[in-house]
Amino acid sequence: MEHTFFFQEREWTGTGEYVDGTGAKIPFGGTARTVHTEDLWFHEGRMTLSPPGGPPMTFENRCEIVPFREGKGETAWTSRNPSLGLLTGRFVIANEAILSFCSSENGVFTGYEVFVQLDGVTYGNWGTLFRGNERLSSWSLRLRCA
Numbered sequence: 370m371e372h373t374f375f376f377q378e379r380e381w382t383g384t385g386e387y388v389d390g391t392g393a394k395i396p397f398g399g400t401a402r403t404v405h406t407e408d409l410w411f412h413e414g415r416m417t418l419s420p421p422g423g424p425p426m427t428f429e430n431r432c433e434i435v436p437f438r439e440g441k442g443e444t445a446w447t448s449r450n451p452s453l454g455l456l457t458g459r460f461v462i463a464n465e466a467i468l469s470f471c472s473s474e475n476g477v478f479t480g481y482e483v484f485v486q487l488d489g490v491t492y493g494n495w496g497t498l499f500r501g502n503e504r505l506s507s508w509s510l511r512l513r514c515a
Contacts, residue, residue, distance in 0.1 A: 374484055374492050385510025395420045410434040453478045490514035
């Protein structure tokens with residue numbers, strides 16, 4: 370089965386659980402879409418955390434991906450985050466998984482993420498974000514092609 374996430378222009382919906390640095394578990398949901406141009410792929414996402422007893426919090430992200438070259442199983446990506454600054458990372462194909470790792474421009478933040486293809490329209494996603502040795506957050510979600 371060939372990967373569809375990032376590789377095809379699609380819209381995705383997702384639901385899952387976000388865990389903050391204190392261990393509090395917060396449900397969240399969101400959408401993502403990928404658009405291809407000749408020079409770059411753009412992956413744009415929006416997620417809304419729904420903490421119990423608190424107002425919803427919405428976050429948006431736009432990732433610029435250098436298209437995978439024919440026969441290559443890895444590529445670079447960048448994203449600008451208002452809280453973290455410029456993030457640079459790599460996507461690496463490992464069979465049914467797409468692995469991702471990144472760091473902030475100042476080296477303070479690092480992140481790790483995996484997207485596992487469950488079928489042609491569904492991916493599982495797990496990730497974590499660190500500031501130095503401190504885990505700031507982790508998440509797990511299910512993404513389905515809209």
